[in-house]
Amino acid sequence: MTGLGLRDFWRQLRAPPDTLMLEIGAGGELLVAKLRAGLSLLLLLLPLVNIITGEFSPSEGTAGLLGVVLAVLFSQLWLLLARPPRRLRWLPWATASYDVTLTTLVLVLLALGSPAAGLNSMVVWAFYLVSILMTALRNDGRLTLYTGALAILQYGALAAAVFHLAHAPEQLASADYGTARISNVLQRELLLAIATAITATVVFRMQRLVELSGNDGLTGLPNRTLLVHRFPSLADGARENGGSLSICLLDLDYFRRVNDEAGRAAGDRALRHVVGVFRQALDHGDWLVRLGGEEFVLVMPLPTGRAWERMEALRRELAAAPFQPGRDDDPMRLTFSAGIASWPQDGNDLSQLLRRADLRLRRAKLEGRNRVVARDT
Numbered sequence: 156m157t158g159l160g161l162r163d164f165w166r167q168l169r170a171p172p173d174t175l176m177l178e179i180g181a182g183g184e185l186l187v188a189k190l191r192a193g194l195s196l197l198l199l200l201l202p203l204v205n206i207i208t209g210e211f212s213p214s215e216g217t218a219g220l221l222g223v224v225l226a227v228l229f230s231q232l233w234l235l236l237a238r239p240p241r242r243l244r245w246l247p248w249a250t251a252s253y254d255v256t257l258t259t260l261v262l263v264l265l266a267l268g269s270p271a272a273g274l275n276s277m278v279v280w281a282f283y284l285v286s287i288l289m290t291a292l293r294n295d296g297r298l299t300l301y302t303g304a305l306a307i308l309q310y311g312a313l314a315a316a317v318f319h320l321a322h323a324p325e326q327l328a329s330a331d332y333g334t335a336r337i338s339n340v341l342q343r344e345l346l347l348a349i350a351t352a353i354t355a356t357v358v359f360r361m362q363r364l365v366e367l368s369g370n371d372g373l374t375g376l377p378n379r380t381l382l383v384h385r386f387p388s389l390a391d392g393a394r395e396n397g398g399s400l401s402i403c404l405l406d407l408d409y410f411r412r413v414n415d416e417a418g419r420a421a422g423d424r425a426l427r428h429v430v431g432v433f434r435q436a437l438d439h440g441d442w443l444v445r446l447g448g449e450e451f452v453l454v455m456p457l458p459t460g461r462a463w464e465r466m467e468a469l470r471r472e473l474a475a476a477p478f479q480p481g482r483d484d485d486p487m488r489l490t491f492s493a494g495i496a497s498w499p500q501d502g503n504d505l506s507q508l509l510r511r512a513d514l515r516l517r518r519a520k521l522e523g524r525n526r527v528v529a530r531d532t
């Protein structure tokens with residue numbers, strides 16, 4: 156499994172997903188909410204079909220219609236809550252619990268009419284599987300494990316109640332649904348466990364792929380893909396909270412010399428050294444990305460002036476921490492030049508901000524390097 160063992164699989168599955176996974180998961184939650192709403196609307200047709208075909212019994216039909224209307228109302232509520240820009244962390248847990256429990260309730264209703272129907276209705280039972288499979292779209296391994304365990308527990312409790320309450324073996328038999336047997340229940344519990352394990356593996360694989368595609372292998376920093384994906388939500392957050400947002404494009408000065416004088420492997424170590432120094436100096440809320448080569452972006456929840464002060468402090472930190480290529484080599488002083496652009500005055504989206512920051516970075520280079528430019532003169 157891409158070089159990872161079972162223990163890593165288990166650890167990663169139980170860990171909270173990172174920001175990117177949560178964002179993809181929020182999109183998945185909306186998709187699931189739309190599917191659920193569409194499916195619930197289709198269920199409305201069932202009582203209508205019964206009326207048309209003359210099989211409508213007033214007592215059962217009214218209860219059924221009421222149930223379907225309730226399901227439609229709930230599905231619309233979940234859809235409303237899943238709409239962006241809201242990202243409710245509890246929502247996937249609530250909707251997965253709802254999906255599983257609704258399936259159990261329908262099975263209970265069937266069991267009240269005929270115990271065998273409650274345990275053997277494959278059409279309704281299959282919604283446990285659907286609920287488990289749909290957690291793959293939310294990209295959270297914990298949610299998959301929880302939903303699988305909930306389905307196994309609820310179906311097990313229903314079966315226990317049915318077998319406990321049945322007084323005679325004839326009560327467990329039905330012309331339409333066959334006979335309810337413990338062995339069948341155990342097989343279905345096993346199927347739910349298998350569906351949970353397969354879905355969990357899919358989630359794990361997806362998490363690994365996102366991790367690989369969103370991170371830079373050399374420094375471990377997020378890469379351009381992640382920046383492009385995440386920036387809109389950072390800007391939305393700043394817009395909603397009336398906050399500030401600045402980006403700083405920074406480029407190491409004369410980095411070619413490091414490669415030329417100390418070798419490319421030392422150049423790689425120098426890049427990791429720089430990132431180490433930056434990481435020590437970053438504040439909570441700052442977000443450092445490797446754009447490519449010796450170019451980085453720092454996203455800060457700060458207005459221009461304070462972002463400039465932060466970058467100046469970072470510049471001094473790096474100047475005070477020279478890079479030592481080898482034990483006997485002379486330390487090399489590394490510096491960077493940087494351009495800052497702030498949202499919204501310098502641009503509304505990432506590409507506008509990067510363009511403006513790049514113009515200022517070029518000026519910093521032209522004016523002698525080792526400096527930060529935040530405004531046009």
Ligand SMILES: Nc1nc2c(ncn2[C@@H]2O[C@H](COP(=O)(O)OP(=O)(O)OP(=O)(O)O)[C@@H](O)[C@H]2O)c(=O)[nH]1
Pocket residue numbers: 373406407408409410411412414418419420421422423426447448449520524
């Ligand atoms: N070791 C190593 N070098 C890299 C990596 N990515 C880019 N480089 C090198 O970084 C150097 C960038 O050189 P230039 O674009 O000419 O810029 P510079 O020498 O830093 O000079 P200025 O930016 O003008 O100050 C090149 O020699 C690239 O090969 C990397 O991942 N590892």
